[in-house]
Amino acid sequence: MALITISGYPCSGKSTRAEQLGKYFQKRLSEPGYDGPQLEVVIISDESSHVPRTTYDSSAQEKPGRASLFSNINRSLASDTITIVDSANYIKGFRYQMYCAAREAHARVATVHVIAPPEKCREWHEKRGGCSYKPATFENLIMRYEEPSSMVRWDSPLFSLPWDEDPPFKDIWNAIIKGDKKPPTSAVLQRNKRPPNTLQVLTQTTSQINASLLSHLNSFPESTTFPMPSPPAPSPQMLHLPPRRVNLSELQRLKRQFEAVQTKAQASGGVAASGTWTEGDVAIGYVRFLEQVWETGR
Template sequence: MPLIVLCGYPLSGKTTFARKLESICEQKKVACFSKSDGDLNEPRDLLYRDSKAEKTTRARLRTEIERVLDKESLVICDSLNYIKGYRYELFCLARSLNTQYALVFCISSREQVMQRNYLLKQENGDYYSDEVLRGLMERFEPPLSENRWERPPFVVDENTDVDRECEQIISFCKDAKVALRAVIATKKLPVTANNILEQAEKVTQRIETQIFERCEPYIPLQLAESSHVFQSSRKVTLAELRKIRRSFMRVIQKNLSSYHSEREIADSFVEYLNTQLQQARH
């Protein structure tokens, strides 16, 4: 069963929708787990008070999801998920298990969000400070249909028939035809435990050089070594690329058995670059 990722402004109805989806899953005897910011046992404002806290929050939530995600249960990620790079990480997580992935975009106006936050404050509930709330709304990156990991998004607003939408999501999740497939690389050279680090050094150095020489802000860059596209909103320095490459090599060293070809290494490195540069913006 798949990973269902909710996204939207803070207080846009994500948790209400998640609870309804859980309820319908229970009626249909579908195993379901919901993981949310609430599971981290800290006030909302502290979880998103600055960029460091936000990164920690995303990392902790991903760990919670990884712990329960499998092919048997439906897992709901009930959080802001406002950064497209993080949503892509979750997409890759589902893909690694050959399971389905669906995005639910909960739409609400800024005025509605501010009003709900005001009511929470009046009730001494778990509310956001005005500064944090405005910052989160300004940084929200809405799903784009051009991004294959965000297509087809399910859209929920105040006019949505929630029961019907939940039924459609569950049907989508049960459809084996839409299950993602883990990347099976086209092998150039076989990579073994003995030479994997050597091959990784070579392929990541080539990618690093191509990006430094050819990358232009906002223009997708197709690399010869990878089936993935590199894209950045700014010119990336060689020092940044080398720092990220060193970090990736440490990841490789801990997961030698996960790679079987240069293409797999290249695909993982490009994904890693995109994610790290995306997170550096926040």
């Protein structure tokens, strides 16, 4: 039905806003004049996903933490659910992944940017006591924060909410109840009926691409592009790499995420990598997915 992403600095009041939104939605859904579908309001948080604050101390810990959060979000997305994601959500690539998952589930989306100055966040953080971040982690999260923008589709519609102002509850409600539902992205277009052995094709193709890419990086560690072999690509394709070293664990994580989205889509209506489940089309879909996550698409 809907996915609402809460984003902001650490200790900026995101959980408070998520709780306020949840209570407001439940109130609207229980009003006598409400004649829409029966909906459940679910808040997915780091805590509910068993992601402790120490997860953000290093990238090695953070990646599986985000995977756990993303898995819970995927399970929550349904036609009878309003999902509120109460987490840091400070990386625009991760917000894009959630946006793609929402479009796969034919859910409306909205982003709420909770705005508080760093000094106010520090003040609140110091009052937390034992459940706070490490000082270095807290400052790192502020420094690395990628602010949502209404100019990009995955953050829109965007509601910017200063910490000392009342939330625009009604506007957010209208966005998730009456707003447009975006069609799936080009990497996950609709297909009415899937052919047999789709899962085998999916896993074999992504595994082959990962293995070829790792072999390429071992031979050319400074490379910024990867010429895709054909097969599995139907024709010569160029994968643009991020300006850092991509390792095995990252590729395995992204492979699992891509396959999870495709498998869920297959079970709920046959949405595939690029409209079909052939080896070549899955390869193109996976390449597009990687470039979208890495923000390297040309």
